[in-house]
Amino acid sequence: MAIEVITFDLDNTLWDVEPALLRAEEAQRAWLLQHRPGTIEHHDHASLWEFKKDVFKRHPELAHHVSRFRLQTLRELQLLAGYSEAEASAGAESAFAEFLVERQRVELYAEALEVLAQLAGRYRLGALTNGNADIYKTDAAEYFDFAFLAEDVGASKPAPDMFHAALELTGVRPANVTHVGDNPEHDIAGARSVGFHTVWMNAAGSEWPGGEPADREIANLRELPAALDSLAAG
Structure with a gap:
């Protein structure tokens, strides 16, 4: 799919x-x-x-x-x-x-805007965060279609609430969504539990802590488009 x-x-x-x-x-x-x-x-x-x-x-x-x-x-x-x-x-x-x-004065990774611009032409992009950063107060704002904070839904990842909120808003099935995050529990396990594809952003070069790994792993956002193509190819 x-x-x-x-x-x-x-x-x-x-x-x-x-x-x-x-x-x-x-x-x-x-x-x-x-x-x-x-x-x-x-x-x-x-x-x-x-x-x-x-x-x-x-x-x-x-x-x-x-x-x-x-x-x-x-x-x-x-x-x-x-x-x-x-x-x-x-x-x-x-x-x-x-x-x-x-x-809110975050400095995006050097490659982030280029990659997001590329992805925004192919996919709907959303932000799901346990913190209080506002993607719409960053330089990446124009590329995002929606954003949910744990404060908005009353539950933090890995709880399914934010993932379900994304599904309800977009109207797609879980198999149509890929979640990208750095936290093995909050992001990868949480997204997998609702049926999303998963990409682990491992910029620090950490060892996987155990358990079922993400569908794909990247060390730099430049690797994300290829990872998504690989997922789509099955």
Whole structure:
């Protein structure tokens, strides 16, 4: 059956996410230091991680809502520092806004736009991400027909919800779709569970962790069109 739709994970599939996250965390921290003194100065990376884990334990309902989880963490940091409910809520929104500006300033892999332009002439392209990156705020925006975030559907990959959302929107059968992602569990196992073809984006040259491998493996997005042709050929 012909492949009609390609869905992509975003972070570490179309770009290296770490530089953007580091800038985003620093922008958020700078806002807090300037506008909410006493909130974060005493935290290092380890203690802040422990604080986040505690927030998560108390708010498991935010497991698939990374933006709301960050807002809750920011709010609680300010409340503990003695700020009022109103100040903490407003501060959380402002600090998160600073974070998001840098979070969306991703640098796509060098070959990404060329490959996406080639694929967009042959397939419908969609984005499926557990994070809060917005493909429509990147240079790749024009090539994508749709995008779903875990926050939109209330469940993160490998849960089937985002994959099902893509099927419902496009009206195609699972065998008409190929999913491309870097995470063996979230992307490959998740997509396979609903009947998608799968391509593992292994830019880091990692060993497959075990279990049934992806249908195809690539180390660079330039290899993707040939991988898709190979899948279509059977």
